[in-house]
Amino acid sequence: MTTLNVLNGLNGALRLQGDLERLFEALPRPVRYTADAVHTGEDQDNYYAEAVLPGVSPEHIGVTVEDNVLTIRAQRETPADGVRWLQRDRAQGEAVIRLRLSGTVDQARIGAEYRNGILTLTLPKAEVAKPRQIPVQVQ
């Protein structure tokens, strides 16, 4: 399971760092996008997770949250029967990606966008997780 450790979001992001680079180093083998190609990060207001899922119809992508686990299920197109395969590099079947959430994600406002084969999840931070400026009073 891929862990998005939002209590310690930076470490969570770093743990996943380098996945894509490792894939690219695999030249001259082709770049095959699997469920491992997930990257996380954050800014002041949100956590983010991006998954590379080329060729999946948007209606075949499901994002659910249950017991603080966010699950992405993406059903890749099943090849037609009766064709002759001359080359087969691309990932097949269902991709399942799980991210563990902590209480600092506002789960009701999680957003997902799929564009050009890349799924971007926006996980808004709960107010308690946002940085706060504490006014300093000068006496």
Add this chain to the structure above:
Amino acid sequence: MNCQVANPQVTEADACAKPAAVTVRPAVDIVEEAGQFTIIADLPGVTQEQLTLETEQNKLTLRATGQVPQPVRGQRPGRRDVQFVHSFSLGAQVDREHIQAVLKHGVLRINLPKLQKAQPISVPVQVAG
């Protein structure tokens, strides 16, 4: 500048510099059916404007520049330019005049119809005399 410098030996200019595009070979499926071949290539992050497909003699070359996610320390995942390049040798049975390609959801499908085989022609025989 919104770049974090985690390693003290890396200057801010280096940390913020856009990494050069890496060139990769895309994952490709090729299938043959009765009337055509189909090439299916994963090109995530690629739009139609960033894609070229050319044939030259018996070679079909696809080139595409896409942006795929890359991790950035402690920030929203950034995007890295990736150049997808792949060439295919076309057999004599491919009808090069009618190759078609569609890009959808980060996947390119190239349909390569087979040339119609010459139909047998019956030659009428006239009977002389």
